[in-house]
Amino acid sequence: MSMRFAAWRETLTGYAFISPFLLGFLIFTAFPIAASLYLSFTDYNLFSPPSWVGLEQYQTMFTGDPKFWKSLRVTFIYVFAGVPLRLSFALLVALLLNRASRAIGVYRTVYYLPSIIGGSVAVSIMWRNLYGDEGVINKALNFFGLESVRWFADPLAALWMLITLSVWQFGSSMLIFLAGLKNIPPSLYEAASVDGANVLQRFIRITMPMLTPVVLFNLIMQTIAAFMTFIPAYIISKGEGGPLDGTLLYSLYLFRRAFVFYDMGYAAAMAWVLLAIVALLTALVFFTSKYWVFYETKED
Amino acid sequence: MAGRRLRWIAWHLAAAGGAFLMVYPVLWLFLSSFKKSELIFVTSGSLIPDPWVWENYVTGWQGIGGLHFGVFIKNSLVLVVLATIGAVLSSALVAFGFARLKFMGNRFWFSVMMLTLMLPFEVTLVPQYILFSELGWLNSIKPIVVPAWFGAPFFIFLMIQFIRTIPAELDEAATIDGCGKFRLFWRIIVPLIMPAMATSAIFSFYWRWEDLLGPLLYLNRPSLYPVSMALKMYLDAETISNWGAMFAMSVVSLIPVLIVFFLFQRQIVEGISTTGLKG
Numbered sequence A: 001m002s003m004r005f006a007a008w009r010e011t012l013t014g015y016a017f018i019s020p021f022l023l024g025f026l027i028f029t030a031f032p033i034a035a036s037l038y039l040s041f042t043d044y045n046l047f048s049p050p051s052w053v054g055l056e057q058y059q060t061m062f063t064g065d066p067k068f069w070k071s072l073r074v075t076f077i078y079v080f081a082g083v084p085l086r087l088s089f090a091l092l093v094a095l096l097l098n099r100a101s102r103a104i105g106v107y108r109t110v111y112y113l114p115s116i117i118g119g120s121v122a123v124s125i126m127w128r129n130l131y132g133d134e135g136v137i138n139k140a141l142n143f144f145g146l147e148s149v150r151w152f153a154d155p156l157a158a159l160w161m162l163i164t165l166s167v168w169q170f171g172s173s174m175l176i177f178l179a180g181l182k183n184i185p186p187s188l189y190e191a192a193s194v195d196g197a198n199v200l201q202r203f204i205r206i207t208m209p210m211l212t213p214v215v216l217f218n219l220i221m222q223t224i225a226a227f228m229t230f231i232p233a234y235i236i237s238k239g240e241g242g243p244l245d246g247t248l249l250y251s252l253y254l255f256r257r258a259f260v261f262y263d264m265g266y267a268a269a270m271a272w273v274l275l276a277i278v279a280l281l282t283a284l285v286f287f288t289s290k291y292w293v294f295y296e297t298k299e300d
Numbered sequence B: 001m002a003g004r005r006l007r008w009i010a011w012h013l014a015a016a017g018g019a020f021l022m023v024y025p026v027l028w029l030f031l032s033s034f035k036k037s038e039l040i041f042v043t044s045g046s047l048i049p050d051p052w053v054w055e056n057y058v059t060g061w062q063g064i065g066g067l068h069f070g071v072f073i074k075n076s077l078v079l080v081v082l083a084t085i086g087a088v089l090s091s092a093l094v095a096f097g098f099a100r101l102k103f104m105g106n107r108f109w110f111s112v113m114m115l116t117l118m119l120p121f122e123v124t125l126v127p128q129y130i131l132f133s134e135l136g137w138l139n140s141i142k143p144i145v146v147p148a149w150f151g152a153p154f155f156i157f158l159m160i161q162f163i164r165t166i167p168a169e170l171d172e173a174a175t176i177d178g179c180g181k182f183r184l185f186w187r188i189i190v191p192l193i194m195p196a197m198a199t200s201a202i203f204s205f206y207w208r209w210e211d212l213l214g215p216l217l218y219l220n221r222p223s224l225y226p227v228s229m230a231l232k233m234y235l236d237a238e239t240i241s242n243w244g245a246m247f248a249m250s251v252v253s254l255i256p257v258l259i260v261f262f263l264f265q266r267q268i269v270e271g272i273s274t275t276g277l278k279g
Helices: A002-039 A056-063 A066-097 A104-117 A121-130 A136-143 A155-168 A171-182 A186-194 A199-227 A231-236 A250-259 A264-292 B002-032 B055-061 B069-100 B106-117 B122-134 B142-150 B153-163 B169-176 B181-192 B194-210 B213-218 B227-236 B240-275
Strands: none
Touching (some): A002 B069, A002 B122, A002 B142, A066 A104, A066 A250, A104 A121, A104 B002, A121 A231, A121 B227, A121 B240, A171 A199, A171 B240, A250 B122, A264 B122, B002 B240, B055 B240, B069 B153, B069 B194, B069 B227, B069 B240, B181 B194, B194 B240, B213 B227, B227 B240
């Protein structure tokens, strides 16, 4: 009896300790998730009670709202160009910095710096001005004999601003790759050198396979984060998503539907479509991972 | 020998060249803030201001919308401090529960917590707004500060990882000495996980300082605006005459972030490397 009492006591204590998370999860996450699913089947403008419309919001989204498709397209370009570029840079620089030198600390700091400040309004304002008609980027293009680009007039050029801003912040992924590189046993490289493997072979046969678990993790987290990008699109386009919806990232369009047009039902439906997309992509990465992620088997 | 030396030089050139490209935009922002407002874009190709002027900081600091820039900094600090204290303390409590107490549902709720790390914020955005508006919390900092006191999954995970490195014998010894769970947590675990709590506090500081969406949704009165919203006001009122002020105040808004970064970069680097999560 006393054992069972002790176990009960420990369970109660356990729940007492995690109660902040539990309460917060129920109030600020679980309940809102359920509410947003319900709202996605309604028409709701905050001022009059929600009215049930069934699948109408989803129907409008898929068949009657070109802006939705545009913003989805912009977001996919942003994610599928930005994330691979960002991870490639992160890996490249991590490889460059993975050596013993007293200067490493300084370089690492400098390359990481953009990740720390990159999410701020100040940096988005800075980026906007770098790409201005008379900005640094155009001056650099002119210097190399190229013509200025009107970054705020062309939708794809404007999206390019957002992509470069995201790639510029490769620092946190670089740190994770660096930690991964440090974990590769040097004995593997020594053995390969003895067998006469060159730098490229060592990279393809040792470094890449050993890093794939880290790459997997980064790929998933960065993709999800990219789908949630809001501040740069909002600031760079001054909240409009222009030109011609070129920077209308999904979260910005959702925000506008909800808080500019008070179309809460539609915004909730958009959120669920996004959740489905993110869940599908994550599942896809997970299920394909057994073909490309290398897990060390423990040898006795 | 000569080949080695050459490779060493080439490596430094590549690393330093890349590093210069990385900081160039920030350097440009910083130095442009000392240029005369009307010259910023005329001379955008060169970094060095000619002449050097302070006036952007003077006009910028006078503020916008009838509010002194110091007001926005104070508002930001209040938000950051209240949210950070809450997030760090509550996360430590939860982390201890997950890491050290055996109870039914421990693993289940831990998985739930890790899943919320991957949940796009858009899914809860609209209902949260409705919830806070029903509670009458609009136009106050409560919707931004209060949820922070219910634990942040990222910090909880970071601290769990840290607690797991502390030998369990310590808990057992304390329990035998008649120490209750809360005393064990407060007297023994908390002092030991200070580094993880510090790392969490640093990240919390960054996210709150830079946050725009929360203030954009919940604060309508400029007198409550944090720095991020003040900069947005500068941007909305963008004209040739205030470019300089906008640049100068952007620099000012980055200074606290940079100071914290240079003071605590070891903790930041370790926090990212050990959790593998983005900062």
